[in-house]
Amino acid sequence: MTSSKLFEEPGLKQITVWARGVYENKEARDVVVAVTEAAALEGKFVQAWENYVDLPDRIFVPVRAYGKISDQPIESKYVYENETPDIVALTEETLVKGVPILGGIRPGAVLVVNTKRSPQEISKFLIGDTNKLKAVVTVDASGIKQGVITLSGAEGATDASGIGGGFSGPLAGAVVKATGIVSLESLLQIVKDKAAARAGYDQARVADAKSLGLAG
Amino acid sequence: MGVKKRISGCVAVANGVKLADVDVICSYPIRPYTGIMSELARMVADGELDAEFIHGEGEHAQLSVVYGASACGARAFTGSSGVGVTYAMEVYSPISGERLPLQMAIADRTLDPPGDFGSEHTDALCTRDQGWLQGWSSTPQEALDMTLMWYRIGEDPRVLLPQYSCQDGYFVSHILGEVEIPDAAQVKEFLPPYKNHHVLDVRRPQIIGAQIEPAMGPPLQYQRYQAVEGARQVIKQAHAEFAGIFGRSYDPFVEEYMTDDAEAAIFIQGAHAETAKTVARRLRNLGEKVGVVRLRVFRPYPTQEVRLALSKFKAVGVVDNSANFGIAGSSGVMLTEARTALYNLGDKVKTVGFVGGLGGEMITHDEFYRMFAKLKEIAKNGKTDRDGYWLPFEL
Structure with a gap:
């Protein structure tokens, strides 16, 4: 007996940000918090959290932060991993190698990478369900703003250093440009460094997956 | 009116502790409850909360520190998870025996093994017979509200008992939920200052926890029993x-x-009650006559209320999120206690146990769906094949 259809939530969008443990935890968390809080301003139902099992106190191990955004109250709120992301973002480029970043992505998903490289160059390294991607986006978010390294805000506590003051701002800006998941104006109301977030939005390079030879 | 924010269960509890204006806090780190203490440490450091923040050298010390603080008349707070909860086991009974109404937050974590820091109620349920009040919250909002409510109940002169305010680790403690943080003036109205009527004071020496004769045991235990039983009325109020x-x-x-x-x-x-509700709602849309009953207070166990609530069903599936190896019924403590509550009704309500979500796994929508399917079968046939099922292996 299966119930998979019964529990579908059609209006639900999932965003997963991959990062390197400890050094980039905060930036990954800030991307999902900034985007979901911006969506909340737009009247959406939202949820943001960090993967509890990824051992975030281990330096450089791949860790994930998640967001959910929906037109309806979120019913899968205790499904503790994003199983079918619509948006995947990486806080640094080496995560494209050896990490299943595209695992479970839904058709039409968008990948956003913090890198100096072009979408064309990044797409060469992608493995997995690349045919489900709609676009690959790159932005030199770290070039726009340095990352903030802090343990403040770890383990669900309040981040006293604020949201979106590091490279998460420009990375979130690129996510917004590529997906339209929220408006840039809403994002700018949330992030600490508004100029950096706007620069990320402006400088993001969006490449259609078909043009990269990735689509089906 | 309060302010609305999206915060974790840990931060929600810390806000409750701050609003309760506690005097002494004792910490020792262990996931997942740690976030409560890091938030409180920040509040104290930033001058938002005027409290003594003491870092214990372990959980046994944590409980000993708040034991002393409460005896000195301080409103005291501590907390732990998993093996931290069991490491402090010796100190729980003396605190309730001395009738000191301090509070301990427990964000559940598995014991070792599996020791994977996932949530299981096993840790807190090990403490269920220590003479403390105990209950579970299912959202960050409820976790904040219960922090205030437990102090109010425990400090009532008719009760005077310590309280375990429990929440599921990770699911409640770490996933942000919308919380209305109440106004300090409202909290003042609800929660009067803690008054200990036999304050430990060097000018008036007294012995706490003295050796007693066996003959003094029965009245002492009976008084504690009466206090726990009497808490029911205060909980309602x-x-x-x-x-x-x-x-x-x-x-x-x-x-x-x-x-x-x-x-x-x-x-x-x-x-996991929240997931069960989603499943019940979706099944209702398909015309299935199903519902969910969520237990909020485990000690004192609300025997009458549980009997009243469950007596109207043909079949009840009792979900245990704890490992109770070798227990009567081979399921869990939620099942044994529910069956005791229902005992006088005879065989009217068929009960079956479901052990699920161990190791911190979520109990999935599909698992609740399978549980409801089993209950439908039991309601139809009017009989159960067995006492309990361990998910996902046996159902």
Whole structure:
């Protein structure tokens, strides 16, 4: 007996940000918090959290932060991993190698990478369900703003250093440009460094997956 | 009115502790409850909360510190998870025996093994017979509200007992939820200052926890028994007052969800109740007569309320999120206690146990779906094949 259809939530969008443990935890968390809080301003139902099992106190191990955004109250709120992301973002480029970043992505998903490289160059390294991607986006978010390294805000506590003051701002800006998941104006109301977030939005390079030879 | 924020269960509890204006806090780190203490440490450091923040050298020390602090008349707070909860086991009974109404937050974590820091109620349930009050919250909002409510109940002169305010680790403690943080003036109205009537004071020496003769044991235990039993009335009153002041109301003991005309129901405590509700709602859309009953207070166990709530169903599936190896019925403590509550009804309500979510796994929508399917079968046939099922291996 299966119930998979019964529990579908059609209006639900999932965003997963991959990062390197400890050094980039905060930036990954800030991307999902900034985007979901911006969506909340737009009247959406939202949820943001960090993967509890990824051992975030281990330096450089791949860790994930998640967001959910929906037109309806979120019913899968205790499904503790994003199983079918619509948006995947990486806080640094080496995560494209050896990490299943595209695992479970839904058709039409968008990948956003913090890198100096072009979408064309990044797409060469992608493995997995690349045919489900709609676009690959790159932005030199770290070039726009340095990352903030802090343990403040770890383990669900309040981040006293604020949201979106590091490279998460420009990375979130690129996510917004590529997906339209929220408006840039809403994002700018949330992030600490508004100029950096706007620069990320402006400088993001969006490449259609078909043009990269990735689509089906 | 309060402010609305999206915060974790850990931060919600820390806000409750701050609003309760506690005097002494004792910490020792262990996931997942750690976030409560890091938030409180920040509040103290930033001058938001005027409290003594003491870092203990372990959980046994944590409980000893708040034991002393409470005896000195301080409103005291501590907390732990998993093996931290069991490491402090020796100190729980002396605190309730001395009738000191301090509070301990428990964000559940598995014991070792599996020791994977996932949530299981096993840790807190190990402490259930220590003479403390105990209950589970299923959302960050409820975790904040219960922090205030437990102090109010425990410090009532008719009760004077310590309280375990429990929440599921990760699901409640770490996933941000919308919380209305109440106004300090409202909290002042609801929660009067803690008054200890036999304060430990060097000018008036007294002995606490002295060696006693066996003959002094029965009256001492009977008084503690009466205090726990008597808390029922105070729990009801506190919930009514809370609703009046804050405008948020909870059924004090059991929350019923879609139980009208239901033939089968899931009986459960903690975060997974929220998933069970989703499943019940979706099944209702398909015409199934199902509901969910959530237990909010585990000690004192609300025998009458549970009997009343569960007696109207043909079949009840009792979900245990704890490992109780070798227990009567081979399921868990939620099942044995529910069956005791239902015993006088004879065989009217068929009960079956479901052990799920161990190791911190979520109890999935599909698992609740399978549980409801089993309950439907039991309600139809009027008999159970076995006492309990361990998910996902046996159902």
